[in-house]
Amino acid sequence: MKRHSNTHQLRLITEISMTPFMDLVLVLLFVFLLAAPLLKADKEMLAAATAPAPANLPPATPAPTEKMVLQVNSDLSVTLNGAMMARADLPVSLKQIAGRNPGVGIEVRVHRDLPVQQLVETMQVIEDAGIQKTAVTTHAAAP
Template sequence: MARRTSLVSLGQISDINMTPLMDLTFILLITFIITFPLIEQGVAINLPKGKAADMMDAETRSISLNLEKQLYLDDVPVSHEELASAMSNIGLNEPNTTIYVRADRKLPYGDVVEIMRVLHDANITKMALVTEADQ
């Protein structure tokens, strides 16, 4: 007896195969995830002048650092140790005091970071960096 088979006609596939498209998407995603931190670190930027808001509170103190690296607390010359003890006192007794940090623009970044470290060690949470107004 002969076998009878029916020939099924081959139809066109009207769906797009998504597997290669998803592979490409994941490869691009992984590439961007790996390379983005490398690009972020190598970007050279010029910081703009700040547009200052009016932030005059009742309880404010200011720390100034001039080009000769002399520290001033409210226009009174102080040493680094005196500044640290004064900030510790303010951090304990006057927690709502805002500290304004003013530093010469030509100073190395590390000098300003040292002042920020003193404020952090004194648990001062309200502080602002004073900038020159945009003209």
């Protein structure tokens, strides 16, 4: 006699659940919707970088022919290339330097504890002297 089991027979499942597939499609859709504007911006930046420069831009300024260091210390004393000078004599000295060498560059070293107004006043003196190439650094103490 043949025995019959009460357990169910295994059968092949031929259907696929669509829920995980739709989740994946929606996630990919959101990713591509977010990435498309970024890719477009990248292409525009690349095109702008490889395009020739517009004609209305001023020519690039050449590097300074001579570099001088103007140091403003915490006690408001001023040194120009290591030589101590009175702050009142600074505009005249800078105009003479700019007259002798129009391509001179000035590195302004300002003590970090000074108010910004001191830097602004120093930069104004440099601009009034006709010097256009400047750099600004701060320092803690005299070297």
